[in-house]
Amino acid sequence: MAFCERLSEQLAVVATIDPGDISGAAQDSDIFSMQLHRRALFILSTGATVNAPGILVQIREGLDAAMTATTAAILSAAATAVTATDSQFLFEVSAEAMQAGYTYLSGRVDAGAGATLASMVVLADVERYHPASDRDLASVVSIQAAN
């Protein structure tokens, strides 16, 4: 039988927006570098309440880890397209699709003033250095595996 890495060895948890009410100012996920990754998958989950007209979502790329200089939206979804409760919205970025000089990615959600339950987790593969779990956020407390 061929060797098969665990998913937690293939994919790193590189950024999150922790679950909760995201109403008010726009919220950003952790910022991470795509230097060691080919692809990153942003999974936005909504809960039972999504404020009208919905959640504006942007996947932003930046030149530096602070995302203070020039940033650009590499993917975006209009608020009117992210209205479903208890649902998932997926956004995937290939490093090849990023602009020259842009290394960093972050997800941004803006739900406006009304109560909105949501969370985001971002997984990235690794091209060279395994296991991917070495690149997990420090907030990953434990990994349990059955085989």
Next chain:
Amino acid sequence: MPFCERLTEQLAIVATVDPVNGLSAATVSDVFSMSLHRRAMFILQTGATVGTGILCNIQENPAAAFTAGTATILTLAATACTATDSQYLFEVSGEAMGLNMQYLRGQFTPTGATILSAVVLADVERYHPASDRDLASVVSIQAAN
């Protein structure tokens, strides 16, 4: 350059616990079959409030209804799952499941008001793209390349 599938083509979203605020009773994820998957990874996310801990059980069963014969394949004591704004990962290989056990779900039992969510990803061995196996609640998939 070799062909590289998108992550959304390699991995299906097979179950979730939608983000919930103030949860104080046991909740379970969607139930899914491992018949087409080698591995499944449960990602539990905690929010700003975690009562006094969350008892986490990853359960297997011979039937999709989970009516009888449920066994726990992975467990994490409530005292070990107390961190706020954190992630806990649980991974199951199809090979590790009991004889005739085919279905999986996550059961999360908080003690005290808790904010949490979970998403479960599974690879596919044979039939691609994995997105064909996504939950119906996956509304959209956007990709840059």
